[in-house]
Amino acid sequence: MLFFTQCFGAVLDLIHLRFQHYKAKRVFSAAGQLVCVVNPTHSLKYAPTRCAAAQTSVEQSVLPSCHHHEAVHDPQLVPCTCPLFSCPWEGHLEVVVSHLRQTHRINILQGAEIVFLATDMHLPAPTDWIIMHSCLGHQFLLVLRKQEKYEGHPQFFATMMLIGTPTQADNFTYRLELNRNQRRLKWEATPRSVLECVDSVISDGDCLVLNTSLAQLFSDNGSLAIGIAITTSKVHNAEDEM
């Protein structure tokens, strides 16, 4: 049994490497703002073969999905928060960032305001564009996901999660801004904690949601630029006049 588990593991690593290939990243600065080119990754998390394999490989131990993190024996340990892969890793919250960088090759960027430039928006769902953003002494995970909630009608969902606890997350406000073709769309909210699971945030629709036609209006040559800014909540509350 252990032999089969290891075989599955090797196959999964190969699949993983295959997709890492597409995650090349280029960073440049335009008009004083850091522009980060983020290439898409086809999400493997919900592919049926991958799920079955992942379940076999961990042999009835704690599942790596964030829906199951209540079942972790040591309350200090959290499962892998990578939205792309079902990964059996678990560890302390402080080392989640290094796990995401080293194992899942998710890039990290510094700066209060950056532009996230997602390429190849035409690729079929499910597809994810992911980056980590280091700002104000914390790390955030930005996820743009193309998903078909209604069959044949893909939508784009963008959200920002704090790699920290929900209490820490309450101290921040993030803003996502699209601006093109005489249209501007801004979404501001308190980031959710990665402990709350990106999948449930997206299935609840509590994030920036774009239909395909709106995504096309905001895209330039197949790429979507999302301006990102993070502030502390105190600043947000002072501004909070409608």
Next chain:
Amino acid sequence: MLFFTQCFGAVLDLIHLRFQHYKAKRVFSAAGQLVCVVNPTHSLKYAPTRCAAAQTSVEQSVLPSCHHHEAVHDPQLVPCTCPLFSCPWEGHLEVVVSHLRQTHRINILQGAEIVFLATDMHLPAPTDWIIMHSCLGHQFLLVLRKQEKYEGHPQFFATMMLIGTPTQADNFTYRLELNRNQRRLKWEATPRSVLECVDSVISDGDCLVLNTSLAQLFSDNGSLAIGIAITTSKVHNAEDEM
């Protein structure tokens, strides 16, 4: 045949009056801003019996739907732009506002910034919330529509149209803003002309789009407050730095 047409007309007028009953409007001022309470109106435009009756009543003459305004014989005449009812009226653009006020009882509000408070958001689709807004020497039509693009999944679509030509519309920018529960969503765009038809703007999704869960997050006790501001485009272009 003329007798039947007139009978149909009388029945339609009664249905129309029945729905006018629900369009009572209250206006009050809160924190220096004009708050306009807009009650819903069940859209009759796409009810099959209504469409068939309207077609009979106009007896193969020009259809009142805006999709057909190219067929108007006098190019100076425009069809009724009311998004609620298929109405056989046509007239000059300058008298559209008085037609909408007098025949369709759509209220008009003055002021550069107003709050549109849509009540009874839980009512089933198709439902419309409509008001006219007089500002910067022009009149705008604000439409919030609850519609099921995907069966069983109602969405909310909000847009602002200029009661004027597309060239006149290009001189303005409108902003719709939702702000509640530590979330803020802003949509800014150039208004479309009423000659372009509100239905096609909504079916294209080129407007503020809200799914049900997001609408609930922004609602208070079943009412959704939308802050509205209109500016001239020159101001918008100067601000247009991302």
